[in-house]
Amino acid sequence: MIPICRLDDLPEGESVRIDTTPPIAVFNADGELYAIDDTCTHQDASLSEGWLEGCLVECPLHAASFDLRTGQPTCLPARRAVRTHHVTVDDGVVYVHVAAQEGTAA
Amino acid sequence: MRTVTVVGASLSGLYAARELRAQGFDGRLVVVGGESHGPYDRPPLSKDFLTGRADEDQLALTDAEETAELDADWLLGVRARALDARGRTVLLDDGRTISTDGVVIATGASARGLPGCELTGVHTLRTLDDARALRAELSAGPRQIVVIGGGFIGAETASSCAALGHDVTVVEAAPLPLVPQLGPDMAAVCAALHRRGGVDLVTGIGVAALRGTVAVTGVELADGRTLPADIVIVGIGATPTTDWLAGSTLALHDGVLCDDGCVTRLPQVVAVGDVARVGGTRAEHWTSATEQPRVAVRNLLAGHTTETVRPVPYFWSDQYGARIQFAGRRLATDTVRIAEGAIADGAPDEGGFLALYERDGRTTAVLSVDRPRPFMRARRELARGASAVEAAAATR
Numbered sequence: 001m002i003p004i005c006r007l008d009d010l011p012e013g014e015s016v017r018i019d020t021t022p023p024i025a026v027f028n029a030d031g032e033l034y035a036i037d038d039t040c041t042h043q044d045a046s047l048s049e050g051w052l053e054g055c056l057v058e059c060p061l062h063a064a065s066f067d068l069r070t071g072q073p074t075c076l077p078a079r080r081a082v083r084t085h086h087v088t089v090d091d092g093v094v095y096v097h098v099a100a101q102e103g104t105a106a
Numbered sequence: 107m108r109t110v111t112v113v114g115a116s117l118s119g120l121y122a123a124r125e126l127r128a129q130g131f132d133g134r135l136v137v138v139g140g141e142s143h144g145p146y147d148r149p150p151l152s153k154d155f156l157t158g159r160a161d162e163d164q165l166a167l168t169d170a171e172e173t174a175e176l177d178a179d180w181l182l183g184v185r186a187r188a189l190d191a192r193g194r195t196v197l198l199d200d201g202r203t204i205s206t207d208g209v210v211i212a213t214g215a216s217a218r219g220l221p222g223c224e225l226t227g228v229h230t231l232r233t234l235d236d237a238r239a240l241r242a243e244l245s246a247g248p249r250q251i252v253v254i255g256g257g258f259i260g261a262e263t264a265s266s267c268a269a270l271g272h273d274v275t276v277v278e279a280a281p282l283p284l285v286p287q288l289g290p291d292m293a294a295v296c297a298a299l300h301r302r303g304g305v306d307l308v309t310g311i312g313v314a315a316l317r318g319t320v321a322v323t324g325v326e327l328a329d330g331r332t333l334p335a336d337i338v339i340v341g342i343g344a345t346p347t348t349d350w351l352a353g354s355t356l357a358l359h360d361g362v363l364c365d366d367g368c369v370t371r372l373p374q375v376v377a378v379g380d381v382a383r384v385g386g387t388r389a390e391h392w393t394s395a396t397e398q399p400r401v402a403v404r405n406l407l408a409g410h411t412t413e414t415v416r417p418v419p420y421f422w423s424d425q426y427g428a429r430i431q432f433a434g435r436r437l438a439t440d441t442v443r444i445a446e447g448a449i450a451d452g453a454p455d456e457g458g459f460l461a462l463y464e465r466d467g468r469t470t471a472v473l474s475v476d477r478p479r480p481f482m483r484a485r486r487e488l489a490r491g492a493s494a495v496e497a498a499a500a501t502r
Binding site: 043044045046049050051058060061062063076077079 | 121124147149150154167168169172392393396422429431478479481482483486
């Protein structure tokens with residue numbers, strides 16, 4: 001379980017990148033918090049820098065799109081899912097529970 | 107249509123095959139590829155593949171599962187030699203012929219060479235085989251490398267070579283590299299990235315000859331100087347692969363001439379990717395190669411142009427640890443201003459910057475160095491602006 005930031009510091013539409021190995025991106029999508037692996041499965045780009053629309057994030061480099069709920073790509077050029085991680089909020093602080101290395105979904 | 111033949115098995119050819127199936131074509135699908143490899147992604151060849159950070163399996167654009175779903179006949183390692191005048195027969199190098207009802211031309215482009223290219227140690231970088239050969243030489247200890255051409259391939263390759271510890275000089279014939287793409291001000295800023303990587307940039311001077319008898323020993327410049335070199339990388343652009351279409355009735359001029367919908371003079375022949383000159387423009391951009399096939403296939407299956415493609419051009423380049431992204435259509439007369447971040451000492455500042463190109467108070471293009479987020483916002487606004495202009499034109 002990794003503390004990320006205060007919930008107040010992650011307003012709707014914003015995202016934050018954590019320097020874990022591999023890095024993780026945490027999003028506030030219309031009030032719901034999601035965490036996924038930050039690196040696009042197509043090529044080296046940070047999804048935390050991507051375009052957030054509803055539950056989808058679009059990669060800033062080649063416009064691959066991922067569903068934050070499942071980690072599944074919704075369009076090319078990405079073909080593999082990113083891992084998703086469980087997010088909780090305790091006493092105003094956002095925590096990420098990092099999923100096991102193997103498998104695609106927490 | 108019972109048979110459609112896609113000539114070219116790289117990015118745009120694969121996307122065309124996907125679109126054919128996605129848009130309901132259930133006939134025979136033939137894909138012809140000049141290289142023996144299945145579709146792979148070229149951009150990493152000058153970057154992560156060259157430095158060894160990525161391997162060949164990471165370059166694959168498709169997998170066994172998708173290949174099975176596409177249900178195509180893959181004829182790899184054989185080039186198309188001709189297309190008949192009616193566009194109904196594709197003749198292959200090995201003598202085979204394919205009778206076809208529709209053709210997607212996706213033969214791409216090939217790296218331009220120089221006299222002396224046959225010398226050992228001289229490389230171009232376009233294909234996986236090119237990259238394999240260069241990667242093998244780069245792993246044999248520190249070398250003296252001259253890169254001819256300071257465009258994106260040249261700069262990225264120079265950056266990768268420098269990262270591997272080689273001694274690198276880039277020679278560019280123009281006073282500055284990338285001026286046609288970025289304009290003089292921003293081209294100067296991006297050229298300063300070479301300094302960051304410890305690479306010498308020699309500009310405004312042409313190459314007279316490659317020196318050496320069996321192996322290359324140096325590059326002779328137009329002013330008489332010779333730069334010693336064990337490895338020379340020629341990155342002076344690419345020529346669209348249209349020689350095989352010489353006997354067809356298609357109009358060829360720096361690519362296959364198409365209307366705005368990727369349709370050639372023959373309605374059952376469309377062209378996509380680097381080989382296609384769509385509505386007067388030939389873009390050697392990765393993104394164009396992925397966007398055109400949807401429209402091209404729609405028009406091919408419809409039998410005439412029902413849809414056009416007018417995207418906002420987009421390209422990117424990774425060099426010396428910086429990510430350059432550009433989108434839009436700029437004119438030489440556009441002004442440019444830094445909207446975010448800064449330029450320090452003629453080079454991008456630590457946190458990068460975002461520059462806007464403007465004409466009559468309107469943004470025409472956007473350039474970013476290491477500012478992906480605002481770049482994406484600006485790129486989307488450009489796309490929205492472009493479709494608004496198009497909608498207005500359509501109602502006029």
